[in-house]
Amino acid sequence: MRRLTPLTVFVLSAFGWIVVLTALWSQVSAWTSYPVGVLSHMALEQGAPMWIRQATVTPGNIEVDTAVSVPAPEQGGRRGELTVEANPARYAYGLPIFLALLFAARGKGLGWRAVAGWALLLPGQAFSLTMSLLMQIVMAAQTNIRLLRVSQWQMEAIIYGYQLGSLVLPTLVPILLWLWLDRRFVQDVLVRGWRDSLAPSAPPQS
Template identity: 30%
Template sequence: MRATLIGRFLLLAILGLMVLLPLWYWASPWLATPPIWLAGTVMKLLFPWAESFDQKGVMAVLHTLVQVRMKGPQGDVLGELTPEVSYPTYGYGLVLLWAMLIASHPPRWWLKGLIGSLVLIPLQAFCICFQWLRDVVIYSGPSGAAYLNYPSWVNEVVVYGYQFGFLMLSPVAPIVLWLLFDKRFVAALWLEAALSDKPEPARQTARMD
C-alpha cells in the first residue's frame, strides 16, 4: 500500500499524540472532575453502601460502608473499604480522539472534538464505576461478601463490565467517534487501499510487422 493519505494521517496522529499527551497529563486533575463526579453520583444513587466520594488529584476515591478485614498493629481489624481509581487509566481516549481529528482535519474539527469530549465523559464514568464495583464486590474478600450478601451472578456481571470498560470501551470509543465524525476521510482511506491493492494492467507489447 502506498504511504500517501494513510501515511500522512498516521504521521500527523503520532505527532499530535506527542504534543497533546503532556498537555493532557498536566490538565488531568481538571479533566477528571466531570467523570469522577458523575461516577460518584451514580454510585451513591444506586448503592446504599456507597457513602460518599471525593477526588484527590487524578484519583477517584469512593468511601463505602463495606466492612473488610485489615491488618492492624494488634492483629486483624474490620475497616471500611475505600477503593481508588486513577483517571488516566480510562481518560487517555480524549487525547486519541483529538489527535485523530487534528490528523484528518474534518470540517469544524474543533466542534466535533468538543462534542466527542462530552460524549466520552459518561463512558469514562462507566469505567470508573465498574472498577469501584470490582474492588468492592470481588476484592473485598469474605468479610465484604458477607456484608454485601450478593448472589454469585453479580460477580460475573461486575467482572464483565470491568473488562468491557478496560479492554474495549476506553480504547475503542474514541476511534468509533472519529469514524462517525469524519466519514469522508475514512471513505478516502478505503478507496486508496482498494486502488493500491488493485493489480496493474499488463502492458501490451507492440508487434513488429
C-alpha cells in the same frame, strides 16, 4: 521519489499527534477528567447504594467511603469499613487519541467536533472508572457474596464490566466516535485508500 499516499500521510500524522497531545493531556488530565469522577460519583450512589456511604471527587482523584466491612491486618485482624480510590484520568486517555485522529484528518469544524467528542467520551470513561472502583470493593471482600449482599449474577456483571471498561472501552470508544464524526473523511480517504491498496497494480509499459 514515490509520493506518499493520503492514507500513509494520515497514519503518520495521527501517530505524531498522539505523541504530542498525550504529552499535553498528561499536564491537564486532572481537570479534563474531573467530570468523569463526577459522573462516576453519581453512578455509584444510584447503582450501589448498599455499598456507598460517601464519594469525594477532586481533580485527579475520587475517594469512596463504603459500608463494606473487611479485616484490617494493621489493627490485629479487627474489621473496618473499606475505602477505595482511583484517578479518573486512568481511563480517560482516549481523549488525546480522539483529538489526534481528528487533527490528522484536518476536516472542517474542528472546534465543535473536539468539544462534542470530549463530552461524548465522558459516559464511557465514567463507566470504566465506576467498574474499577466496584472491582476494588469486590476484591477487598474476596468476592464474598454473603459479605457484599449481592447475587452471583451481579458479581459476574461487575467482573465482566471491569474487563470491558479496562481493556476495551478506553481505546475503542474514541476510535468509533471519530469514525462517526468524521465519516466523510473516512469514506473519501481511508476507505478509498484501502481499496486502492488492494487493487492490482498496472503492468509496466514495454
